[in-house]
Amino acid sequence: MIAIRKWKITKDDLVARTVLFPTVALTMVFVYAFIIFTIYISFTNSKLMPSFGWVGLQNYIKLFKLDHWHIALKNMLIFSILYIGLSTIFGLLMAILIDLNKFSETFFRPIYLYPMAISFIVTGTAWKWFLDPGIGIERIMQQWGFTSFHFTWIKDSEFAIYTIVIAAIWQVSGYIMVIFLAGLRAIPHETIESAVVDGASVFTLYTKIVIPQLSAAFLSVFVILGHMAIKSYDLVVALTSGGPGRATELPSTFMYSYTFTRNQMGIGAASAVFMLAIFGIIIIPYLRHQIKADVE
Amino acid sequence: MTIKETLKLNRTFEFVIIAIMLILATYFLIPLYLMIVNSLKPLSEIRGGNMLALPIEASLDHWKTAWSSAQIGVQPIGLRPYFINSIKMVIPSVIISTVMGSFSGFVLAKWRFKGDEILFGLILFGCFIPFQIVLIPTAKVLGTLHLAGSVQGLILVHSVYGLGFTTLFFRNAYKTIPSEMIQAAQIDGASFMYIFNRIILPLSTPVFVVSIIWQTTNIWNDFLFGASFGGAASQPLTVALNNLVSSSTGVKEYNVHFAGALLAALPTLIIYFVSGKYFVRGLTSGSVKG
Amino acid sequence: MKKSLVIMLVLVLVTSFSLYAGGKTEEAAMEVDNSVEVLHWWTSGGEAAALNVLKEDLEAKGIEWIDSPLAGGGGEQAMTVLRTRATANDAPAAAQMLGFDIIDWAELGFLANLNDVAEKENWDAVIPDALKKFSKYNGVWIAAPVNVHSTNWVWANKKICDELGIATPITSWVDYITALDKVQASGRIALAHGGQAWQDATIFDGVVIAAGGPEFYKASMIDLDPTALGSDTMLKAFGMMTQLRGYLDPNFSGRDWNLASAMVIEGQAAFQMMGDWAKGEFLNAGQVPGTDFVAFRTPGTQGTVTFNADQFVMFKVDESKRAAQEMLASAILSPSFQVAFNTVKGSVPARTDVSDAEFTIIGKAGMKELAEANKNGTLFGSMAHGHAAPAAVKNAVMDVVTSHFNGQYGDAEAVEKLVQAVANAQ
Structure with missing residues (x-):
């Protein structure tokens, strides 16, 4: 490491700081200054545009009185657990399968990966059609003779959120697969060989030897899925626009609608601050742990 | 040697694997198939028939319409002009964010100074900020800089909000480069720029591929910033596509919508199909080694 | 390798300069x-x-x-x-x-x-x-x-109406329900509707007037009078919404309004309650007003126009x-x-x-009805379309209406929620 402790700052240190500076400065302004701004707005009576009449905690109190917000939080919980969990499982499974069967990689990898290249403005309509009982999978299965086949989740307040999970997993799991695939390729082969020689079954080999060595890949996966879960806005808008009723509202759509279409910017900001705080509580210890572990 | 060879898997097992992969592939291909098939059908066939059925009267007319004559706003100009806008925006933003990411990633990976971990954490946390909340303050900044409604403004915004990810990619990749190499060069009196130039850059091609792919897809597909900060002459393709497909009233020409959607997705699709191999290689070379 | 670095630097410089220059040009032109x-x-x-x-x-x-x-x-x-x-x-x-x-x-x-x-x-x-x-x-x-x-319109498939002996225009709520029953009994979808919040609310506009008359619409939707919002008349209005809900097909939610119009055009459904922009959809499909389709005010709202x-x-x-x-x-x-x-x-x-x-x-x-309503003082802004109350209130009302319409609230609960939601949004 260049951690040779130096007493004085050399020219190189100066250059290093200079090239780092723009990134840090821009992040400070465009991320942290704006977060502070949002926190401030959440304590004001801002409606259509930011304004500066201080109202204390009123926006937060109003926020938690809204049924709508409770639905959004509940959906966020369901959505992120299923989305992060299932995408990770799918991605890992696909990576293992592809890794076991290399000649098929060129064929299957692009198929699994392509959804990440397209935005939901594009694929939203296709998914909406496919999930719609009147024209989509239900009707097709019935036309094929499976008359008792029913798939009406997207029309059902209770289940609509799960259809969003289905489409979201579709989009991202190929990408997750690639990250895991890269991780698998980087595992030193001797460890696997010796485990096989010791007579480990395929299952133990993966659970005991291979997966524990993927912890670095898990960090990337977690960062990517976490950021996509919190930003999954296009998806909801394209598939259900928050419906049926308000059943598939997520904090991201909630925040957007209060800030920009309901002219209650104060409440919108309060919801954003609350989400950032929750998120910070979850992710900061994790990031710290990972970065620390990395340095050692 | 691969894991497979070590495990000495038998035929049945291999068959099961292929079967699972084929089932998964179907799930992944359905939406694409649906879009392609329906972009070739006339409207009457879409309304009446099975949406998975192959077209009876296939025609590429809807693709032509979407490309050059669909009504977008008051003018029937199609998506063509917006392609150029998107390209003008994507190329500089990808370059700027990638170059800056490689510098800051290098410094954060190989330079030790007080607070470097915290700085990295702060930059990384920036990835998670929901873009909806930054719209108003960003607009204020762009207005002050007189960049509102211009391509330059969009480039600035996209470059800035890409920094978190590019820094992460490069920092992780450079972590795997042995520090001894750099120390040796330092002892020989090599300067920062010389080391970066001669030692780091030659090893960076894979991670550059990863960063460029990630940034290109994200910026190409972005709608929120393009809509909010693009002016009449700089609206990117996604905004035009949105205008094409989500008109509030009037007949919905689904075939044209799907054709337009596929056209808009073509560049990123091609990038993924062509460079997928390098992408995996780039990630393997170290950017996942957290 | 040195070259690549130089190229990178040049690129960064060029772009930052163009950023700067781009900002400049806007100030230049000051003539007319x-x-x-x-x-x-x-x-x-x-x-x-x-x-x-x-x-x-x-x-x-x-x-x-x-x-x-x-x-x-x-x-x-x-x-x-x-x-x-x-x-x-x-x-x-x-x-x-x-x-x-x-x-x-x-x-x-x-x-x-x-x-x-x-x-x-x-x-x-x-x-x-x-x-x-x-x-x-x-x-x-x-x-x-x-x-x-104007938003309080019903669009009807004339052939279905003629076949089932339904006389148009329908002017009272009772007749409307009878007609809907007849259609449903004939095996067709009685009411074509798209379950999106704004479409539910568009129906609600007309239903509130049909339930309590123009004065009640003004008191509840425009003046936002809490007693009117919490009244038995409002309970009646939600009851009528529940009634209408029974005439939809199971796939209604999320459907675009023009697809609902298409259902009426193609004869799968008899009626659609939608604003007058639906006319374009009918005309585009080659339908002739009076012979293929008819339009009339939401039954019980004649003489009142929500715009x-x-x-x-x-x-x-x-x-x-x-x-x-x-x-x-x-x-x-x-x-x-x-x-x-x-x-x-x-x-x-x-x-x-x-x-x-x-x-x-x-x-x-x-045009005639608009002029008359304007003269008689029965021309009101539509709640569903942001002409009766500010955005915050409008959306709060829409939340309740759409949640109720999708079965999350009962009628009485909806009234209670409506009063609360409007109070909170103000």
Whole structure:
């Protein structure tokens, strides 16, 4: 490491700081200054545009009185657990399968990966059609003779959120697969060989030897899925626009609608601050742990 | 040697694997198939028939319409002009964010100074900020800089909000480069720029591929910033596509919508199909080694 | 390798310079600027073509039209963008807008003063008072209305009605329910509907009037009187919504309104409750008014019109652009454009002195009813479309209506939630 402790700052240190500076400065302004701004707005009576009449905690109190917000939080919980969990499982499974069967990689990898290249403005309509009982999978299965086949989740307040999970997993799991695939390729082969020689079954080999060595890949996966879960806005808008009723509202759509279409910017900001705080509580210890572990 | 060879898997097992992969592939291909098939059908066939059925009267007319004559706003100009806008925006933003990411990633990976971990954490946390909340303050900044409604403004915004990810990619990749190499060069009196130039850059091609792919897809597909900060002459393709497909009233020409959607997705699709191999290689070379 | 670094640096420098230069050019031009930038969400098909009439009209007068279309969510996207544009001091000369949003912008002092044009062309005399409530703020004209839509309409498949012996127009709620029952008994879908919040709320507009009459609509939806909101009449209105809910097909939620219209056109369903923009959908499908389809006011609301009106709101611009902006305002209100646009769009002109010669039967009836309702004081802003109450209240009402319509609340619970939601939003 260049951690040779130096007493004085050399020219190189100066250059290093200079090239780092723009990134840090821009992040400070465009991320942290704006977060502070949002926190401030959440304590004001801002409606259509930011304004500066201080109202204390009123926006937060109003926020938690809204049924709508409770639905959004509940959906966020369901959505992120299923989305992060299932995408990770799918991605890992696909990576293992592809890794076991290399000649098929060129064929299957692009198929699994392509959804990440397209935005939901594009694929939203296709998914909406496919999930719609009147024209989509239900009707097709019935036309094929499976008359008792029913798939009406997207029309059902209770289940609509799960259809969003289905489409979201579709989009991202190929990408997750690639990250895991890269991780698998980087595992030193001797460890696997010796485990096989010791007579480990395929299952133990993966659970005991291979997966524990993927912890670095898990960090990337977690960062990517976490950021996509919190930003999954296009998806909801394209598939259900928050419906049926308000059943598939997520904090991201909630925040957007209060800030920009309901002219209650104060409440919108309060919801954003609350989400950032929750998120910070979850992710900061994790990031710290990972970065620390990395340095050692 | 691969894991497979070590495990000495038998035929049945291999068959099961292929079967699972084929089932998964179907799930992944359905939406694409649906879009392609329906972009070739006339409207009457879409309304009446099975949406998975192959077209009876296939025609590429809807693709032509979407490309050059669909009504977008008051003018029937199609998506063509917006392609150029998107390209003008994507190329500089990808370059700027990638170059800056490689510098800051290098410094954060190989330079030790007080607070470097915290700085990295702060930059990384920036990835998670929901873009909806930054719209108003960003607009204020762009207005002050007189960049509102211009391509330059969009480039600035996209470059800035890409920094978190590019820094992460490069920092992780450079972590795997042995520090001894750099120390040796330092002892020989090599300067920062010389080391970066001669030692780091030659090893960076894979991670550059990863960063460029990630940034290109994200910026190409972005709608929120393009809509909010693009002016009449700089609206990117996604905004035009949105205008094409989500008109509030009037007949919905689904075939044209799907054709337009596929056209808009073509560049990123091609990038993924062509460079997928390098992408995996780039990630393997170290950017996942957290 | 040195080369690559140099290239990188040059690229960074060039781009940052172009960033800087790009900022500069905007300040340069200070002479008279004959261009108007118009932000709107009429982006495709007929309405975009209709707007093109205005563009060509202006171009003939030497004004350049800079088009900033942004579709999505009935203007939601456009309103977001307008906020960022205004924040960046880069507001367009004109922006399409609905109802109370206009007042909210006016309060913040972003809007231009159009009194000169308005006086010269005597807008005060020809524009209905109900519209002026939104086009004027503190006695200053700030917007030019384009059209008036009305929302309390039922669209019916004439063949199904004839076959089942249903006489149209249907004028009472009881007859309407009887008719819906008849259709349902015949095995068809009685009511075609798309389950999106704004569509549910559009039905609710008419239902509130049918339940309690125009006074009740005014008290509850416009004056937001808590007693009216919590009254038994409101309970009745929710009861009627529940009744209607029973006549839908199982796949209604999330459906676009034009697909619901298509169900009526194709004879799968008998009725649709939708604003007068649905007419375009019927005409485009080659349907003839009176023989293939008929339209009548939501039963129980005859004589009352709930409206929404698109307006072009004028933002404060540089002095150099004022002349062009005023010409745009004047062109929007010119009788020829009002006719040309509204015949295509299915709405009626925003001025009352325009000849109805070029309109269809339904258009003529709409114009007559609008004028009468305006005279009798039964012309009200539509809650569903932001002309009865500000955005916060409108959306709060929509939340309750759509949640109730989708079975999350019972009738009595919905009334209770409505009172709370409106109070919270104010």
